[in-house]
Amino acid sequence: MNTTEIFLIAMLIIFSLPYLVWRLGRTDYYAPLVVVQIVAGILLGPGVLGAAFPDYYRFVFNPQVITALNGVAWWAVMLFVWIAGIELDLRQAWAHRRESGITAGLALGAPLVLGCVAAIAMLAVPGWIGPKAERWQFVLGVGMSCAVTALPILILLMEKLEILRRPIGQRILRYASLDDIAIWGVLALILLDWQRVGKQAAFLALFGLTSVLLRKLMLRIPERDRWYVGLIWLAACAFGADWSGLHFMVGAFLAGAVMDSHWFDQAQMDLLRHHVLLVMMPVFFLSTGLRTNWDISAGGGGGGGFAAVFLAAGWLLLASVVGKLAGIHAAGRVLGWQRGEASLIGWLLQTKALIMIIFANILLDKAVITNATFTALLLMAVASTMLTVPVVTPMLRRLEAVLGRSG
Template identity: 75%
Template sequence: MTTTEIFLIAMAIIFTVPYLVWRLGGIDYAAPLVVVQIITGILLGPGVLGRAFPEYYQFVFSAPVVQSLNGVAWWAVMLFVWIAGIELDLKKAWVHRVESGITAGLALGVPMALGAVAAVAMLGLGSQWMGAKAQTWQFIVGVGMSCAVTALPILILFLEKLEILRQPIGQRILRYASLDDIAIWGVLAVILMDWSRVGKQALFLSGFALATVLFRRLMRAIPERDRWYVGLIWLAVCAFGADWSGLHYMVGAFLAGVVMDADWFDQRQMDALRHHVLLVVMPVFFLSTGLRTQWGLEGGMVFVAAALLLVASISGKLLGVHIAGRLLRWQPGEAGIIGWLLQTKALIMIIFANVLLDKQIISNETFTALLLMAVGSTMLTVPMVAPRLAKIRELVFRAS
């Protein structure tokens, strides 16, 4: 069979298997389709399918096919991160800057600290966790930040499912997550700072700052129908510049989006674009991610590390938000709901971990453990939040 034919077989598998599991399995309560696609990517990777059916795995996911899939995945994730950057609304966070700053800071700092402790513990279990080009501090900070990440796009899906997206508590949660998103990419840029290429990185950042001023003037001057196309050109150029300078194309994609204003575009078209990116190309990224998993040591230590990271991530997020609730005198029950929703990990953490793996800061084993942690924390969110939310609603109804 030709490479094109095998590529199409792989594409059919990518879109068929997770959809059937999600639709026929009745698991949409706990997990949106994107989470099922992530799990399917893991199952189709070398640790599961590759071990159970090695010949079939090698046939479908040959080097030319994987290379083609990776090209689609790169563009998919650049689009997704770009959209996430555009949709960040920091104006509302500035209006409520004291409350948002305290909550976002604690919701990020506490799980990051516990995650860093977990990273140190992992290093005590062996040397297989750290990437070949990592310094110890990069590994510890990278894993710590992975435990602190909130997946804003998945959070929006959950807020919609729970019918609180447009409610005051939903808007507050989005503010906290937006501030954390900025911090996450800032920390990533620090981790990726390469002193042997610092001249290139400084040149890129200074050029980006100047180009941003000119780009924003251009976008305001042209009609909306042209802004989409110009925005995509801007995305490709910024991603190239970041990758060329030694950062990463995903850092460039986020920067390209964050300097753009959401009100330049029709919100319905932006929502449709996000939906179509998730529908049409992001499943390829999820499979590409799954193909990078590696279990090692018969998988036992990977699951131990994943459990350690899951405990650090969830407990850190809940502890940080509860401290914020005490300081800000929230109503009883609010901290639990906000904490569980903010610990949603899938997508953004997976993107973050992909960057760390690309730069050889973490190993494939650590990447696999982080992936399992992200899936576990995300699937726990709705089952833990729904009864708490119902209880608060009942109390409010009785009080009225």
């Protein structure tokens, strides 16, 4: 078979396997399709499919096919992060700045601290820290991975739970939006390269100048042209960020963050996000799965397989869940929330899949973490996201009065 035919076989597997598991297994309650796609990506990776059927794995996922899949995955994730940046609405956060600042700060800070403690413990075992990382970069990167909330997936889950447009849903979006800004800021700090700081400063200065010009241009052109100009802007910012050493996904987020959501029709934006998730993101999930590794010796350590990676994932999940709930409960006490309100918000903010995976992909690309650490973080993100709906659904039945509170 030629490369095109093998590529299409890979695409057939990528789209059919997760769908069949999701639909026939009726997993939607605890594992939405997006989570099943992420898990399928892990199973199709070298640690599972590659270990069980190495010849078939090498045939389907040969270097030429992987290169083609990576190209689709890069553009898919850039679009997804760009949309997430556009959808940030900081005006509402500013209007409720005391409540939003306290809640977002504690929701991010507590799991960040516990995640950093977990990362320090992991440093005692060789094989987790990447070959190009300083210890502080590893600790801060893993700690922030435990603190991440995935805003786009949070939106999808709250739509499913029918609370997105209710006051409680809008409050949670405010908290997650502020944390999103902090997450990308910390990532930029981790990626700061003193050998390339001149390039990075030049990119940020040029980005600031051109952002002002872009905003003026967007107000003067019709909406149908804004979509196309936005894509040109996305490609340019992603290139500039990657050229400077910050990573193309940081550029993609910045490209969206300086754009206003009201420039675009909200229904069309929702459809674009839906179509990117439907048509392109499954390829990203597969390419993510191809990067998993279950042997910490592969990172330069002293050995260990499934048990070590699952133990690390459980350790990180504990830090993430306990930290997020502790932070939100502390905010609830300060702000005088009703009984059960903090638990509801805390569990919804546990949603990590996608943004955490994107974050971890960047850390892996920059050799801050090893493939084994990446696999542990991936498992943590999946488990954290799968907990959300089963835990929150019974809470919603008991907390109807809370759902109408606007802050």
